[in-house]
Structures are given as structure tokens and as C-alpha cells.
Amino acid sequence: MNVLIVENEKPAAEKISRLLSRIDSSIEIKGILESVESSISWLQNNPAPDLILMDIQLDDGLCFEIFETIRVDVPVIFTTAYDEYTLKAFKVNSVDYLLKPVEESALSAALAKYRKVFSGKFHSREEIENIIRDISGQYKSRFLIRTGTGYKSIPVTEISHFHICERSVFLKDKSGKDYGLDYSLEQLQKVLDPGKFFRINRDCIISIDSISRISAYSSSRLQLTITNEKDNDIFVVSRDKAGDFKRWIDR
Amino acid sequence: MNAIPLMQVMNQKKPLSHMVFLLFSLLIATATAYAGKMDPSFRNIVSAFLLIFLQLEVFIFFGNILFSSVNFSQNPGVITRIVLLRFAVFITLCFLAAMILFLMLEYALRIINGEDFSGVIYNFFNVGFRSWFRSTISGLSVGALIFVILLWQTSLKREQKLREENLIFQNQTLKNQVNPHFLFNSLNTLSALIPERPDSAERFINKLSSIYRYILENSSRDTVPLKAELDFISDYYFLHAVRDDGKIVLTVDAPGAEKFRILPVSLQILVENAIKHNIATRENPLLISIVIEDHMMIVRNNLQKMSVRLKSTGIGLNNLRERMRLTTGKNLVVEETAREFVVKIPLIV
Numbered sequence: 074m075n076v077l078i079v080e081n082e083k084p085a086a087e088k089i090s091r092l093l094s095r096i097d098s099s100i101e102i103k104g105i106l107e108s109v110e111s112s113i114s115w116l117q118n119n120p121a122p123d124l125i126l127m128d129i130q131l132d133d134g135l136c137f138e139i140f141e142t143i144r145v146d147v148p149v150i151f152t153t154a155y156d157e158y159t160l161k162a163f164k165v166n167s168v169d170y171l172l173k174p175v176e177e178s179a180l181s182a183a184l185a186k187y188r189k190v191f192s193g194k195f196h197s198r199e200e201i202e203n204i205i206r207d208i209s210g211q212y213k214s215r216f217l218i219r220t221g222t223g224y225k226s227i228p229v230t231e232i233s234h235f236h237i238c239e240r241s242v243f244l245k246d247k248s249g250k251d252y253g254l255d256y257s258l259e260q261l262q263k264v265l266d267p268g269k270f271f272r273i274n275r276d277c278i279i280s281i282d283s284i285s286r287i288s289a290y291s292s293s294r295l296q297l298t299i300t301n302e303k304d305n306d307i308f309v310v311s312r313d314k315a316g317d318f319k320r321w322i323d324r
Numbered sequence: 325m326n327a328i329p330l331m332q333v334m335n336q337k338k339p340l341s342h343m344v345f346l347l348f349s350l351l352i353a354t355a356t357a358y359a360g361k362m363d364p365s366f367r368n369i370v371s372a373f374l375l376i377f378l379q380l381e382v383f384i385f386f387g388n389i390l391f392s393s394v395n396f397s398q399n400p401g402v403i404t405r406i407v408l409l410r411f412a413v414f415i416t417l418c419f420l421a422a423m424i425l426f427l428m429l430e431y432a433l434r435i436i437n438g439e440d441f442s443g444v445i446y447n448f449f450n451v452g453f454r455s456w457f458r459s460t461i462s463g464l465s466v467g468a469l470i471f472v473i474l475l476w477q478t479s480l481k482r483e484q485k486l487r488e489e490n491l492i493f494q495n496q497t498l499k500n501q502v503n504p505h506f507l508f509n510s511l512n513t514l515s516a517l518i519p520e521r522p523d524s525a526e527r528f529i530n531k532l533s534s535i536y537r538y539i540l541e542n543s544s545r546d547t548v549p550l551k552a553e554l555d556f557i558s559d560y561y562f563l564h565a566v567r568d569d570g571k572i573v574l575t576v577d578a579p580g581a582e583k584f585r586i587l588p589v590s591l592q593i594l595v596e597n598a599i600k601h602n603i604a605t606r607e608n609p610l611l612i613s614i615v616i617e618d619h620m621m622i623v624r625n626n627l628q629k630m631s632v633r634l635k636s637t638g639i640g641l642n643n644l645r646e647r648m649r650l651t652t653g654k655n656l657v658v659e660e661t662a663r664e665f666v667v668k669i670p671l672i673v
Binding site: 081082083084085087088091107108129130132133134135137138154155156158159172173174175205207208209210211214 | 504505506507508509511512513514515516517519520566567568569571603604605606630631632633634635
């Protein structure tokens with residue numbers, strides 16, 4: 074079995090390596106990575122391992138940022154010392170984890186479980202998002218979009234608005250490019266920072282910094298002029314959202 | 325007697341308190357009139373009411389200025405001297421204010437009624453002085469009462485706030501005392517050291533127990549010797565350094581530390597915050613420096629913020645700030661530039 078270790082503390086990485094070789098000498102450790110950045114780079118440039126043992130807190134951020142940036146189709150066992158928010162988030166999202174100090178028996182049991190299940194458990198995007206939100210208290214900072222050739226990661230600051238077209242949800246970035254998204258607008262509302270994004274009507278969520286003008290519109294509605302958008306007919310704040318919108322803009 | 329509502333009434337920023345003063349003045353004015361002390365004419369009642377109301381506002385204004393900023397943590401002799409001095413100033417100001425208000429009112433009344441106002445001052449000092457003095461003295465007794473209440477309120481409020489903040493700190497520190505995140509990470513490190521490097525393991529254990537002993541013994545104290553806190557920080561850093569292999573660098577420059585005292589565990593909170601919020605890699609290590617400058621402890625780190633990090637209760641810095649203010653009356657200084665984060669802790673001599 075090929076295992077990748079993502080752990081930024083040297084003694085802890087040594088310990089896991091030692092335990093792994095004790096449990097099963099055929100396990101080959103393909104790499105030990107210390108940061109989100111180096112992990113993303115390694116996973117993009119190397120054949121996928123069979124299993125990843127991953128620590129939560131890395132040198133440059135939380136390990137979940139890896140999952141927000143690239144697609145990881147490898148089962149992962151997380152290791153954590155103690156953090157009440159993390160443990161709760163893991164339990165709620167039925168994520169497997171090992172507590173530090175890592176016990177050989179616990180690690181052995183986890184490995185056995187992964188060997189049995191042929192395709193391992195991949196974490197759904199929603200699970201990862203829920204976990205990040207629960208343990209960091211922060212909103213989504215980027216979206217992973219599937220493009221023709223692979224994946225692209227778009228930071229939230231680059232987003233102009235989200236809209237529905239022919240029953241599908243699209244993300245439009247500030248340069249005008251449209252990307253199909255596998256989210257409903259309701260789901261988006263849950264993961265986006267409500268201070269920066271507002272759902273103006275049934276079909277659209279806009280980002281506050283793409284609004285260039287607000288004008289009055291018939292029937293107590295408001296029309297928004299969105300930067301780089303010519304067709305302003307869809308950017309109408311519905312009547313029942315108009316009050317909330319004005320309050321939101323005022324903040 | 326529940327002190328806090330009274331304190332809120334004294335806070336002149338609230339419209340409610342002004343309403344209370346108005347009603348109170350009206351009450352006293354009408355009471356005085358009907359008690360026979362003066363002719364209960366409309367004009368008299370109104371002028372008495374105005375006088376009392378204005379005096380009340382002015383006295384309380386002075387009282388708030390003079391007494392809400394007294395620092396009660398200095399030694400009693402100093403406090404007594406300060407309080408007496410301020411009291412003397414308070415009485416003088418109130419007296420003068422009363423006089424000026426009375427004269428202004430007399431002038432105003434005369435002008436309104438078209439009477440001759442030229443002899444007002446002369447009149448005041450020779451004829452009306454006795455009765456004015458009597459009523460002013462009673463007014464000032466009220467002033468003295470208000471002063472005592474304000475003083476008492478301030479010290480009560482401060483005591484309560486300090487107790488609250490200490491409770492929060494201790495409760496949080498109870499978790500911090502154990503600091504489970506740090507503890508289990510350290511134990512994990514220890515279990516890695518034991519088979520491979522038993523000497524390191526032993527040293528590690530010694531430092532770990534020193535840390536916990538320090539926290540348990542000192543969390544409830546108001547201040548500790550700076551030297552003790554610096555030794556504690558150096559142990560704490562040692563434990564971190566074994567884990568992060570040079571990615572976090574702490575330098576301490578504190579000549580003359582024996583002269584000072586500091587809030588316990590304060591430096592550790594700041595160092596821990598720096599570690600929690602910032603990226604620390606081999607290419608871009610986190611550099612934390614602790615120096616003494618002008619009777620302040622300066623904790624500085626290069627800013628390389630993590631964009632996403634673990635949720636924390638955030639009690640650390642704010643609680644430290646509050647405890648600092650309540651214990652010493654001085655303020656923490658926090659400065660954030662594009663490249664660094666600086667916190668300055670005032671030291672206690």
C-alpha cells in the first residue's frame with residue numbers, strides 16, 4: 074500500500090511512519106508533506122497514493138483548503154490533537170479521524186477498515202465545506218470548478234454574481250466568464266459570506282462589489298447596474314427583498 | 325441596595341437620567357415651596373426648579389469627570405490624597421457653579437420681567453447672601469452625597485468587572501491550563517521522542533511539567549515577576565521548537581527584567597496567538613521577538629496571516645486587555661502594519 078503523510082511536525086511524522094512500518098512492513102511511504110501548498114503540488118504531480126494520513130493544522134493553513142483547491146479521490150484519515158470544534162465537526166459529518174497521541178491499535182484498525190472497502194470513502198464537497206465552516210467559523214473562500222481539461226479554483230473575491238440559466242446555476246466571474254456550478258442558490262446562500270453576497274431574487278445572487286448603481290424600478294423594486302454586465306433586466310431586486318437589500322447595502 | 329441602576333442614572337449620556345433629574349428637581353422645588361420656605365408662586369417654583377435642575381446636572385457632570393477615572397489599585401495613602409484633592413476641587417467648582425447659576429437666573433428673571441437688574445450683584449452679596457448660602461449648603465450636601473455614591477459605584481463596578489474578567493480568564497484558563505490542544509500535541513511529540521531519543525524525552529517531560537506547574541500556581545495571581553514569566557515563555561517555546569523544527573523563531577531581549585512585574589501568562593497568550601494566526605514554513609519562518617522598551621514589553625511578529633484557521637473563542641487578547649486595564653489602569657497597545665503585528669504590554673514596577 075502506498076501512503077502519503079501530510080503532517081507538519083517532524084516528531085509526529087516520524088512516529089506515524091514508525092507505527093505504519095510496525096503494523097505492515099509492506100506499506101510504502103511515498104512522501105511527507107508539511108503544508109497545504111506542497112500537498113497540492115505533490116498531488117497534482119504524482120500518481121495518487123492509496124491512502125493519505127492527514128493532520129488538520131499545517132504550516133500554512135488548514136488541510137481542508139487542499140480539498141477546496143484540487144480534487145482528491147483518495148481516502149483520507151485525519152489526525153487531530155484536540156479541538157472541540159474539529160471533533161464536533163468530524164462527528165457530525167461522519168469523518169474518520171485518529172486522536173493524538175496516535176495509538177498503534179487505532180491506526181491499525183483504521184487501516185484494516187480501508188483495506189476492506191475497495192473504493193474507500195471519498196469526502197463529499199458538502200461534507201468538507203461543512204467541516205471548514207464548523208471549525209473555522211468562516212465562509213467559503215473559493216469555488217472548485219470543473220473545466221473541460223480539469224479543475225479551476227476561483228476565489229470568492231473574483232466572483233461577480235451567481236445566476237440561473239435554463240434551470241442550471243452558473244457562476245460569473247469579474248472577467249465575464251460563466252462557469253456551471255453544482256450548487257443550488259439555496260446551498261450557495263449557506264456557504265457564502267452574507268456580508269458580501271445577497272440574493273436579490275429567485276434567480277440571482279450578487280456580490281456587493283460588483284454593484285455600480287442602484288436605481289428605483291417599478292412596483293417598489295430596485296434595478297441594479299452590475300459592472301461589466303449589459304443586460305440589466307435580470308438584476309432586479311424583487312419587492313420582498315428590496316427592504317432587506319437596502320439594509321444590507323447600508324451596513 | 326442594588327448599586328448598578330443608580331450608576332446608570334448618573335451616566336449623563338442617557339436621556340433617562342435627564343428625565344430623572346427633571347422630575348427630582350420638580351419634586352424638591354414644589355416640596356420647598358409648600359413647606360413654607362418660600363412664597364409658593366409660579367415664578368418662584370419655576371426658578372427654584374430651574375436652579376435645582378441645572379445645579380444637579382452641573383454637579384453630576386463635575387462628579388463624573390473628577391471621580392470616574394480614579395485608579396483604585398494604587399496604595400491607600402495615594403488614593404486618599406487623590407480623592408481628598410478631587411473632593412476639594414469638586415466642592416469649590418460646585419460652589420462657584422451654584423453662584424454663577426443663581427446670578428444668571430436672577431439676571432434672566434429680571435430681564436424677562438423687565439425689572440431693573442443693575443443692582444443684582446450688590447444685592448446678592450449683601451442682602452440675599454445668607455438665604456442663598458443656606459440653600460446652597462443644603463444643595464451641596466446633596467452634592468457630597470452624590471460624590472460619595474459615585475465613588476462607591478465606581479469602585480463597586482470596577483470590582484465586579486474585575487471579578488467577571490478574572491472568572492472568564494480562569495474559566496478559559498482552566499481549559500487553557502490544560503490547553504488540551506497543546507497537551508495532546510505535546511504528548512504525541514513525547515511518544516515520538518521516547519523510543520528514539522530518550523534524553524530529549526526526559527528534558528521534554530521536565531519542561532512540560534514546569535509549564536503546567538507555572539500556570540496552575542500563577543493564573544490566579546494579579547502579577548508575577550517578569551523574570552518568572554520569561555522563564556515560562558522560554559520553556560513553552562522549547563516545547564514548540566521540538567515540534568516545529570525551526571519554523572518558529574523566538575528571540576528575547578530583556579535586560580533589567582528583575583525590576584518589573586507583569587500579568588501572568590500574558591506573554592504566552594500573545595505568542596500563542598501569533599502562532600495560531602500566522603503561517604510558519606521553512607522558507608518563511610515566523611519570527612517573534614520579545615523586548616523591553618520604555619517600561620513596556622513589546623511582542624512583535626512578522627505578519628503572514630493564515631487565510632483559514634481554527635475557530636478560537638477569541639477571548640485571549642480582549643480578556644488580556646481588560647485584565648490589564650482593570651488591574652493596572654493602563655492600556656495594551658496593539659499595532660498592525662502590513663508586515664508586522666506588535667503588542668505592547670505595560671510593565672509594573
